[in-house]
Amino acid sequence: MTTWATSIVPVPAMTIALHPPTERVARVDASAAESWVREWDAAELPAGVSVEWETRAWRSIGRQRVPVRLRLQDPFAVASFARGETSRRWRTLTGRVSRVRDALGESDEITATIRRHGATLTDVSPERFNQILAASAWLLHNDVEGMRPRQLPIRGVDSKWFGANRGLVSALVLAAGGREALGIVASDPLVRVRVLDPDLVPGGVSDFAASREQLRGLGPGQRVTFVFENLESVLAMPPWPGAVVVHGSGYAVDVIGELPWVRTAPVIYWGDLDSDGFAILHRLRSHLPEVQSVLMDEQTLLAHRDLWVSDPTPATGSLTNLTRDEGTARDRLIREGHARLEQERIPWDTALAALRRAASAVGA
Structure with missing residues (x-):
């Protein structure tokens, strides 16, 4: 369409x-x-x-x-x-395509952007579309380098609105203006960290969330870094001599992999036994090839078969950074109809025992 x-x-x-x-x-x-x-x-x-x-x-x-x-x-x-909904969507789309071109031009780049975001342009409410178009037109003709969303003098556009609509607005403005970036400063996502050994932060803060740049400046002197996909597991960790635990889900693993102090000691990763958990491990290993996983094998998977659930949106693709045992577990999940074992379902005593064995094996 x-x-x-x-x-x-x-x-x-x-x-x-x-x-x-x-x-x-x-x-x-x-x-x-x-x-x-x-x-x-x-x-x-x-x-x-x-x-x-x-x-x-x-x-x-x-x-x-x-x-x-x-x-x-x-x-x-x-x-x-076709009538009905198809007819309504077509009228909406063609009207909005015409308005986008009137406001932002008819370049090949604009055409390509409209095609990529056609569903969104069709589905948003009239009020939201009007605001997206007005914001895009204003940003096209004004320098916003270094500004934060809160500083934009566009009526109805605040930080929350801009966060929800940034993808489409950015795509339209960059296509129309031939720029590589809007120049608006984005908030740096925070990564949760717990220092499990009080001696590593004498008199300091042991539980905090910090940005990439702030984390770069740390140097806790840990002997082992645990990276967990699940935040509740991070918060449940007991005091542990020489240890730091980091919440490593999604975006955070790329930050963790770039931190100089993380590279100074062994890293142990524990994630959900599902497609996303293995994808995160794969990404972390692209930064830190020596990462050791725990409870990410077929034996763990089969020992908790009664706790499996279905993975509603399994990630696919080649994960070349997995070990043979990890790959076997992932293949088993696929053969079982994309099952998943969330790490919170594994008994805590079982998890702690496995983490202690893994830490001992790397000399921590």
Whole structure:
């Protein structure tokens, strides 16, 4: 639909075969065949939609004029013929494509951006679309380098609104202006850290969340760093000599992998036994190849079969940084219909015992 709305569509835009009755079918039930032909002859079709007829020479019945296909002249005719929600969405999309081009130009880059974000442009409310377009037009013509969303003098645009709409607004402005970045300062996500050994932070803060730049300046002198996907597991960790535990889900693993002090000691990762848990481990190993995993093997998976749940959105793709044992566990999850074992479901005593063995194995 978005491609049609942003390009010149050949004529006709679509044809639909009607599959008229054959001579044999017409002989068997002439009344039904005649009724079908009459219905198409009397059909009230939208503008741009027409029926193509052909004359068939049949031995037993003679020459018969039958409808053979529908011809839909252009996308508007297709939408009108489809009616209902399809017609409504088409009218909304074409109107908004026209407004985007009027406000931001008709470059190839704008066309490509409209196609990528066509569903969003169609689905957002009229009020939200108006605001997205107004914000995009303003940002296109004003220098905002170094500003925060809170400082933008655009009516109705605050930090929360900008955070929710930044992807589409940025795409439109960058496409229209040929820039590489908006220049608006984004908040640096925070990473949760717990220092489990009081001697590593004498008189200091042992539980905190900090940005990438702030974390770079740390140097706790730990002997082992635990990285857990699950925050509750991070918070449940007991005092542990020489240890630091970091909440390593999603974006955080890329930050953790870049921290100089993390590289000074062994790293032990524990994540959910599911597609996302293994994907996070794969990413962490791309920064820290020597990362050791714990409770991420087939034995652990099978020992807790009764605690499995289904993975509703399994991640796919090649994860080349997994060990053989980890890969075997991941393959088993797939064979079992994309099962998953969340780390919170593993008994805490079992988890602590495995973590202690892993720490001992790396000399921590």
